[in-house]
Amino acid sequence: xxxxxxxxxxxxxxxAHLADQLAQVEAAGADWVHVDVMDGRFVPNLTMGAFIVAxxxxxxxxxxxxxxxxxxxxxxxxxFVAAGASWLTVHVETCPHLYRTLQTIRQAGCKAGVAINPxxxxxALDAVLHLxxxxxxxxxxxxxxxxxxxxxxxxxxxAIRQKLDQVNPQAVIEMDGGLxxxxxxxxxxxxxxxxxxAYAVFKHPQGIxxxxxxxxxxxxxxxxxA
Numbered sequence: 723x724x725x726x727x728x729x730x731x732x733x734x735x736x737x738a739h740l741a742d743q744l745a746q747v748e749a750a751g752a753d754w755v756h757v758d759v760m761d762g763r764f765v766p767n768l769t770m771g772a773f774i775v776a777x778x779x780x781x782x783x784x785x786x787x788x789x790x791x792x793x794x795x796x797x798x799x800x801x802f803v804a805a806g807a808s809w810l811t812v813h814v815e816t817c818p819h820l821y822r823t824l825q826t827i828r829q830a831g832c833k834a835g836v837a838i839n840p841x842x843x844x845x846a847l848d849a850v851l852h853l854x855x856x857x858x859x860x861x862x863x864x865x866x867x868x869x870x871x872x873x874x875x876x877x878x879x880x881a882i883r884q885k886l887d888q889v890n891p892q893a894v895i896e897m898d899g900g901l902x903x904x905x906x907x908x909x910x911x912x913x914x915x916x917x918x919x920a921y922a923v924f925k926h927p928q929g930i931x932x933x934x935x936x937x938x939x940x941x942x943x944x945x946x947x948a
Contacts, residue, residue: 725894726910726941728934729754729787731920732778733769733867743930744782747923750934754787754809756898756918758864759802761792764816765865772801779806787918789837789898791864792816796823803830811835811858811896814846824853835896839864840872844881852889856916857882861909862899867920871900876912883913903936910941917941 730752735743744755757775762768778786785808792798795812796819802810810832817823820836827834835856836847840863847857859879862869879895886893896916897909906917919937926933 725915727753727894727916728937729756729896729916729918730923730934731756731758731867731898731918732774732924733758734920734924736924740777741781743924744778744784746930747934748782748784750931751938752784752923752934754785754916755782756787756789756920757807758920759788759790759792759798760865764793764813765791767865772798772805775802775805775807785809787811787896787916789835789858789918791837796826799823799826799830803827803832807832809833809835809856811837811856813837813839814850815839815842820850821853824850828853828855837898838878840875844878844885847882848885851882851885851893854890854893856894856896857886858896858898858918859914860899861897861901861905864899868925869900871902871905873905873908876908879909879912879914901937903940906937907940 730747760767760769787809788807789811810827824834833855836854837858839860861875894915897914898918901917902922923933
């Protein structure tokens with residue numbers, strides 16, 4: 723896996739033309755497709771479920787990066803695995819048995835991720851950093867696309883990267899929320915290597931391909947993880 727990566731979030735996609743939009747994303751050189759699953763309880767929005775993941779699996783060759791912003795995600799994991807998720811990320815705030823949840827994801831054959839909200843300290847992840855393939859740092863309060871980037875999360879990224887380098891250097895840090903060509907360079911410098919973009923891609927004034935190109939242009943050339 724060469725880094726950095728762009729994971730395009732379909733939260734801002736036009737679902738009436740999803741197949742065409744995912745084809746444009748793939749042709750533009752995006753790396754993953756990000757699927758935001760919200761339950762209307764943990765976050766103030768209700769979005770897509772395993773059916774959408776299965777639909778995406780049929781129409782794109784890109785890995786599916788599934789972010790579960792839901793309470794009690796454990797009982798949903800088998801459905802998303804069966805639907806074709808490549809990466810499954812759960813929130814530290816919603817998993818009282820996080821160690822077991824991450825093990826279940828990995829045992830099912832998916833890459834395991836843990837997400838952390840802007841107001842949650844990095845230390846909340848310390849006990850499980852050795853178990854994860856990915857840490858998703860939210861740079862907005864989760865729930866809606868198009869929010870403004872919270873720069874105060876950048877020191878948290880650097881702190882998590884430092885800890886990962888000690889116990890799990892292969893794991894990558896992903897960021898989601900308000901990432902644009904203007905905000906992404908600072909996130910990269912802090913340690914982010916997977917950038918989630920919804921509005922910046924699907925609502926770009928010049929179209930999807932231009933949105934992907936703008937993000938790629940502000941990142942350095944490919945690197946190989948340690």
